Amino acid sequence: MKIKVLVVDDSAVMRAVLAEIINGAPDMEVVGSAPDAAVARQKVKDLAPDVMTLDVEMPDMNGLEFLEKVMRLRPMPVVMISSQTAQGSETTLQALELGAVDFVTKPRGSLTGLPPAYVQEIQEKIRTAYSARVRVMRGVPTPSPSPGASALARPGPSSPVATSAWGDRIICIGASTGGTEAIKEVLCHLPENVPGIVMVQHMPEMFTPSFARRLDSLARVIVKEAEQGERILPGHAYLAPGHSHLEIRRSGPGYVCELLQTPPYNRHRPAVDILFNSAAQHARSGAVAALLTGMGKDGAQGMLAMRRAGAWTIGQDQESCVVYGMPREAAQIGGCCEVAPLTQVADRIMAALQAGRRIVAQA
Template sequence: MSKIKVLVVDDSLTMRGLISAALKSDPEIEVVGTAADPIEARAAIKELNPDVLTLDVEMPNMNGLEFLEKIMRLRPMPVVMVSTLTAAGTDVTLAALEIGAVDAVAKPAVASADAFQELIGKVKTAARSRVRARADMPASAAAPTAYRPAANHVLAIGSSTGGVEALLTVLSGFPADCPATVITQHMPATFTSSFAARLDRVCAPKVAEAVDGAPLQQGHIYLAPGGAAHLEVTSGMTPRCRLVASEPVNGHRPSVDVLFESVARLGRPMTGVILTGMGRDGAKGLMAMRDAGARTLGQDEATSVVYGMPRAAFQLGAVERQLPLHRLSPAILELCAHSGARSIA
């Protein structure tokens, strides 16, 4: 089995050494080169043809975001951002993920190779991801013109790696009176508040981090906070968000399975959607929803950055129909419309 070839790009010689040492500690990874700025990196990419790029944000000659945009336009490849500016849920992190970075990690406060162990897993995931030129991404299909919201419908969405772009694409096609929507996106606690604010700025519905006890309302989207708790939905006359502090499930907290399984118990019209992501989280929960009468959709392989979670759910029989990312928004709205479930075109 060939090793994953990684190019490390950072303006600090010390940091390049630390990142390289951490990655070299894994027998599946080969650091084929390093670069101090985008000019060096561009030449190294042509010469070394790496599988994955780790990229700093603050660099001379051209900042990392500008370089990332050029990469995604001219030579799409998996990129993991590594920078002090990618900590604390900053807009820089979200901008990088929107542009096309597969994932992001923060430089540690105390520099050591051990502090970059998280990066090893992210590089391996990135190497298995599908990255496309931004020009190749079709615009979202138009929403149904006859959409009328069903007041008691609950929509649950789960996503992971690649989910920032996927959720922005899906949710930006929602009208202001969208169904009450709950989302679990695998994301560190420092990122989810900024991501919810970003979604709220670009989407017609109201988007916010879920708060314990908040009633589910039409026209509102609730994003699970990262890190400390799972998001569930309680049953009753008015379903409510519930944040449950418990152990990770499938290695994640919040977990998509936990959310989906709670929605399956609501006993009301519901739709479940599983988007791009590594692993199997959400497959069993989506199956529980379908068994309980939900309509279910999954992102297809061609448009998933990582076709792991959608594949697992599809193979389990939990996904009723797979669709490309740009067609999911109108299909979701059709299933959540007042007239009830229809066929999916």
């Protein structure tokens, strides 16, 4: 049985392009299309699609408003079709908060002769959405607090938590599909007095600045995009920019960020394996790692390398993953010291850090 897809986009040309891409796959078909939310609402009822692709920006009722109604009244897997703009990236992140499984950026320029990789990306994300665990959201996303308000609760440069109390400890996090909300859940439950955090989320470069700002407005730690040669400080989280791999390297008693524009690894740049392998080499037992929801196997081998080097490694469990791919691969090859629900990952990170700190103190 083929995956039934409903295409919702105000552009007739884009609807035709998506229909051609989707119908070109042997395991899926477009059962209907709609130019706006009103038509889409009726077709959802009439056609009962398995997956819906949804344009972010539409007339009358935009994609966010329609998505909120769909996820409240008839939850289903949704893949957002987003423009590559700052406004489009912010809206897409809000859509992921509302329960969309994933997003695809609209191609720039001509819609004819699209690269095979783009066609494959759309088809794969529809397949992933079809098998994903749909999160049922109640209500709209909570407005982000102002940067000034969140900064008041943070430690300043002279605060005790900005010292080297954690020694050479570091936290590494990797995620893909469903990861924007998973990373937010973990970061927002970590205290400000934690070791430096380095993170990889599979995401295009236009979206990582918005994602970092959004996390920064919500978490108690300071969140930013990683920069080349930047020192990794306690109480800070560094997100790999969408254009580069992120590694860590030792520098004195701590670590610095290294950005690499080498070819994609595991078909991704940034790749979780690149980060985790560098942590296995340079941080060894000083690291704690969490591998969260995501399609594929990126991060699994790196997590195994970290565990073998003495790091404590945590995999998100199947029940709480949007897509149980990357953590499953890590667990199957023995890369996870433990497996935990998403709501417990932050606590498990802190427990591992406290245990490690006691060991250091006794040495």
